[in-house]
Amino acid sequence: MELISEHACFGGIQGFYRHASAEIGLPMRFSVFQPPQARLGPVPVLMYLAGLTCTEETFMIKAGAQRYAAQHGIMLVAPDTSPRGTGIAGVADSWDFGDGAGFYLDATQAPWASNFRMYSYVLHELRQTILKQFPAQPDRIGIFGHSMGGHGALVLALRNPAIFHSVSAFAPIAAPSHCPWGQKAFGNYLGADQAAWQQYDATALMQGLQQPFPQGILIDQGLGDKFLTEQLMPERFEAACAQAQQPLTLRRHAGYDHGYYFISTMIEDHLAFHHRILTAN
Numbered sequence: 274m275e276l277i278s279e280h281a282c283f284g285g286i287q288g289f290y291r292h293a294s295a296e297i298g299l300p301m302r303f304s305v306f307q308p309p310q311a312r313l314g315p316v317p318v319l320m321y322l323a324g325l326t327c328t329e330e331t332f333m334i335k336a337g338a339q340r341y342a343a344q345h346g347i348m349l350v351a352p353d354t355s356p357r358g359t360g361i362a363g364v365a366d367s368w369d370f371g372d373g374a375g376f377y378l379d380a381t382q383a384p385w386a387s388n389f390r391m392y393s394y395v396l397h398e399l400r401q402t403i404l405k406q407f408p409a410q411p412d413r414i415g416i417f418g419h420s421m422g423g424h425g426a427l428v429l430a431l432r433n434p435a436i437f438h439s440v441s442a443f444a445p446i447a448a449p450s451h452c453p454w455g456q457k458a459f460g461n462y463l464g465a466d467q468a469a470w471q472q473y474d475a476t477a478l479m480q481g482l483q484q485p486f487p488q489g490i491l492i493d494q495g496l497g498d499k500f501l502t503e504q505l506m507p508e509r510f511e512a513a514c515a516q517a518q519q520p521l522t523l524r525r526h527a528g529y530d531h532g533y534y535f536i537s538t539m540i541e542d543h544l545a546f547h548h549r550i551l552t553a554n
């Protein structure tokens with residue numbers, strides 16, 4: 274693991290790193306905020322998955338999360354949003370697919386399958402790297418994210434409840450099989466057979482839920498979000514949660530759009546939500 278830069282921040286350390294990823298087959302960058310409490314021993318970890326066009330820097334620069342992570346003693350971890358430097362033809366041609374748009378899944382279709390393995394990268398390789406290299410508590414890990422990253426956080430948590438103990442999202446792509454962003458990504462990364470899409474669709478996963486999150490799921494959604502109706506569809510996830518008897522707090526906020534002004538307004542509540550669950554017992 275190579276240190277790119279380190280910065281003092283709210284009594285802790287904001288760091289940016291690069292490592293050779295076996296899952297991705299290329300170098301990957303990620304960021305970690307270590308709260309001041311990490312100097313004394315292992316602390317709970319909260320992974321954040323960013324949205325389309327973002328990098329490992331976006332959340333750390335724009336969300337204002339470090340103030341609250343330092344108060345609660347939570348480590349923040351953010352990966353990049355896709356492999357970089359694959360050399361695949363057309364990988365940088367659109368902002369909602371390819372570079373910056375890994376969708377936190379393991380692609381099965383050529384030419385994407387060799388490198389676009391963000392699901393396994395986050396679940397296994399990045400998590401293990403954090404546990405080995407930083408003072409992190411392996412049994413107190415939560416996950417959250419925004420938009421494409423909200424989709425990723427919900428999917429990773431619903432499929433791995435023994436690993437991710439708390440989950441929340443800002444304006445997630447809640448039913449990707451039904452929206453243009455999801456259909457474009459899933460069709461190219463996973464192929465035309467929509468049966469293969471279901472394992473990466475939070476609403477479909479909720480419809481077949483095996484193990485509920487008894488502490489609930491928190492979602493914040495701005496009602497001034499230009500992507501709400503066509504791309505995000507939180508009402509589908511809400512209905513699936515009701516059917517599965519999964520406690521869900523879905524807060525709808527008049528006037529807020531899709532960006533980081535919205536996220537930075539709500540971030541304090543998300544840190545408190547994860548802190549309460551991750552430090553129980």
Ligand SMILES: N[C@@H](CCC(=O)N[C@@H](CSC=O)C(=O)NCC(=O)O)C(=O)O
Nearest residue numbers: 324325326327368419420421422532533
């Ligand atoms: N280029 C697009 C806007 C892209 C955008 O809004 N990206 C969002 C995530 S969208 C879903 O995953 C984002 O977080 N952007 C970074 C930011 O700093 O806001 C367009 O032209 O509409």
